[in-house]
Amino acid sequence: xxxxxxxxxxxxxxxxxxxxxxxxxxxxxxxxxxxxxxxxxxxxxxxxxxxxxxxxxxxxxxxxxxxxxxxxxxxxxxxxxxxxxxxxxxxxxxxxxxxxxxxxxxxxxxxxxxxxxxxxxxxxxxxxxxxxxxxxxxxxxxxxxxxxxxxxxxxxxxxxxxxxxxxxxxxxxxxxxxxxxxxxxxxxxxxxxxxxxxxxxxxxxxxxxxxxxxxxxxxxxxxxxxxxxxxxxxxxxxxxxxxxxxxxxxxxxxxxxxxxxxxxxxxxxxxxxxxxxxxxxxxxxxxxxxxxxxxxxxxxxxxxxxxxxxxxxxxxxxxxxxxxxxxxxxxxxxxxxxxxx
Numbered sequence: 612x613x614x615x616x617x618x619x620x621x622x623x624x625x626x627x628x629x630x631x632x633x634x635x636x637x638x639x640x641x642x643x644x645x646x647x648x649x650x651x652x653x654x655x656x657x658x659x660x661x662x663x664x665x666x667x668x669x670x671x672x673x674x675x676x677x678x679x680x681x682x683x684x685x686x687x688x689x690x691x692x693x694x695x696x697x698x699x700x701x702x703x704x705x706x707x708x709x710x711x712x713x714x715x716x717x718x719x720x721x722x723x724x725x726x727x728x729x730x731x732x733x734x735x736x737x738x739x740x741x742x743x744x745x746x747x748x749x750x751x752x753x754x755x756x757x758x759x760x761x762x763x764x765x766x767x768x769x770x771x772x773x774x775x776x777x778x779x780x781x782x783x784x785x786x787x788x789x790x791x792x793x794x795x796x797x798x799x800x801x802x803x804x805x806x807x808x809x810x811x812x813x814x815x816x817x818x819x820x821x822x823x824x825x826x827x828x829x830x831x832x833x834x835x836x837x838x839x840x841x842x843x844x845x846x847x848x849x850x851x852x853x854x855x856x857x858x859x860x861x862x863x864x865x866x867x868x869x870x871x872x873x874x875x876x877x878x879x880x881x882x883x884x885x886x887x888x889x890x891x892x893x894x895x896x897x898x899x900x901x902x903x904x905x906x907x908x909x910x911x912x913x914x915x916x917x918x919x920x921x922x923x924x925x926x927x928x929x930x931x932x933x934x935x936x937x938x939x940x941x942x943x944x945x946x947x948x949x950x951x952x
Contacts, residue, residue, distance in 0.1 A: 617715065618826075618837065619681035620844040624663075624720035626729055626828065627687065629713035630671040637670055637708055643698060644754050647672070648769075650694045655771035658686040662772045663720075664729075666736040667754040673733045677720065681844075687713055717837065719829025720776070727780040729828065731800060734760075738801045748798060757797075761790050826858075838862040863950040864905040868913055870949040871895035874942075887917045888925060890932070894939060896922065897929040898946035 631637040638644045644667050651674070655662050659679040666673045678686070695708040719725045734757045738744075742751045749758060759767075760774040765785070768774075775785050781796060783789035827834050837844065838859055872878070875891040885892065896910045907919040916922055933939045 617684050618717055618841070618844045619678070619683050621680055622677065623681075623683070623844075624675070624677045624718045624726075625683060626716045626718050626733075627674040627676070627713055628671060629691065629709050632707045632710045634670055634710070637672070637698070638667060639702065643701070646697055646701070647694055650697065651690060652769055652771050654686050654690040654693075657689075658682050660686065660771065662756070662769075663774065663777045664733045664756045664760075666733045666752075666756070668736055668740065668742075673736060675718070675729055675733055683715060687715070716825060717827045717829070719827075719833040722830055722833065723780040725829050726777070730777050730780070731797065734797060735801055748801075749794075757794075761794060763787060763790075834858070835862060860903045860905045861909065864899040864903045864909065864913075866950050867899040867902060867946050868895055871898065871946050874945070882915045885915075887915075887921075888928075892916060893925050893929040893932075894942050895946065897926050897933070898943045900926060901943065902947040902950060 629637075638647065647667060648665075651662075651665070654660070655676065659682075661677040661679065662674070663677070664673075664675040691709055691713065698708055699705050718729050734752065734755055737752050737755060738748065744751060749761065752758065756772055756774070759769065759772050760778070762768050778785050778789055778793055781793050783793045827837060839862070841859060871891070871894065872882075875895070877885070877891060882892075892914050896914055896916060899905050899910060900907075907922040911917060911919040911922050916925065929939070933943055
């Protein structure tokens with residue numbers, strides 16, 4: 612199994628979720644749930660995590676927290692290993708408790724639309740599954756961070772749980788009035804919507820990622836900034852993580868195309884009318900292909916170069932030209948370097 616790419620940097624906010632092995636329960640009773648919260652609190656304190664929200668479901672969990680240091684991998688390894696050992700010791704079992712690796716999604720926490728949506732999604736997990744109803748909402752959400760959010764005496768909250776930023780993202784203060792305002796909002800959302808992951812997508816969101824699926828949940832600008840700095844915030848180059856690598860290719864290929872169009876003085880309108888075999892088009896396409904391995908289909912569509920099946924012939928012509936022409940080789944090098952600038 613290929614390992615998922617782990618993006619780590621100080622100040623990163625993650626939505627982390629993990630499910631039981633074969634979909635089995637990871638909590639058999641309330642004592643297990645208390646044990647997990649205790650273990651998670653130890654991890655948060657040791658790693659310097661700031662926790663915003665969580666939800667414990669019968670066979671999976673959801674966590675939303677900020678890492679003050681680049682230590683997601685080490686912290687999560689300790690959390691899941693330690694809880695598994697404690698669970699097995701308590702129930703006199705052995706073996707894996709969780710199904711493979713946890714899923715960690717970067718969240719744009721400074722964008723209130725995405726941040727508040729993720730919090731709603733986590734707090735409404737019990738309601739969507741039928742564990743919480745309108746008249747028993749808080750009691751049904753007992754094993755989420757919501758009761759602590761509603762706690763009047765802040766000293767009774769776990770020290771590692773910080774709901775202030777979350778409340779602010781809803782325009783609420785951390786006082787009785789603000790907490791009730793948030794609870795009313797949550798109840799209203801539950802009653803008005805199906806609350807599946809697609810209904811929770813903020814207005815104007817572009818992209819395939821949702822609160823559950825994808826590697827990044829945020830605006831285009833946030834996503835592009837992560838892609839631009841990917842080598843600085845990952846422990847290894849993304850060679851196997853398909854959701855990320857496809858976006859990396861497209862992002863870098865677009866940089867090369869944009870640079871090439873500007874360098875050759877080609878407008879987007881001219882791309883529509885110029886021949887498929889235009890030398891400048893071939894050079895741009897070849898530079899993008901050589902440096903990103905972007906698909907022929909993407910190149911043919913972006914540069915208006917006809918059928919993707921015919922693009923290989925045009926790129927072969929470009930490679931032949933580069934072998935005999937120093938100027939073409941210089942162009943290819945210049946355009947390829949644009950993704951590193």
